[in-house]
Amino acid sequence: DTAVSQTPKYLVTQMGNDKSIKCEQNLGHDTMYWYKQDSKKFLKIMFSYNNKELIINETVPNRFSPKSPDKAHLNLHINSLELGDSAVYFCASSQDWETVAGELFFGEGSRLTVL
């Protein structure tokens, strides 16, 4: 069983559309994250949830809205997609939010291409 799974793996869409990416983890972790990796491989945190509560919200446009229905799921909805949103979006989880040296477990990524 995949520990952190994301769907879809690939997403191609037109500017202005709305799309969602789903993430599920079966590790029993309390904390989940969304990271964005741009074309230069730079990895930046977007959001972090601990047990369904938002704990990190970096400077991300309001068009991005995360939702965590339970601690095993963290979805990302993007409204009015722009060309600059094209990237690989990674979901990750960690045991909890207090363990400073805690390992992050990543999904395989969702490659979003906006045309």
Add this chain to the structure above:
Amino acid sequence: AQSVTQLGSHVSVSEGALVLLRCNYSSSVPPYLFWYVQYPNQGLQLLLKYTTGATLVKGINGFEAEFKKSETSFHLTKPSAHMSDAAEYFCAVSRSLVGGYQKVTFGTGTKLQVIP
């Protein structure tokens, strides 16, 4: 603020040669340091981490890294490169912020090419 700098976005080595990937950090408090590896079309996975104690840290796949406080460095090494080591490597630093949660900051990555 904390940050990591990876020197060299691309490194090429011959198969069997020493691998050295450089990482320098800046942190106002003792850092927790990590190396992650990303194989093509996959997510990142942890290679090794330094928290406290022994400054030479051993990880998976024969990699190791040494924490040098005086040089603010955490370079990744492997004595003999294998073709399967070709991947993107990310150095990262973590610390607690106000509120107690940890924030992990990644470097810009180094792509390792292994030449047969």
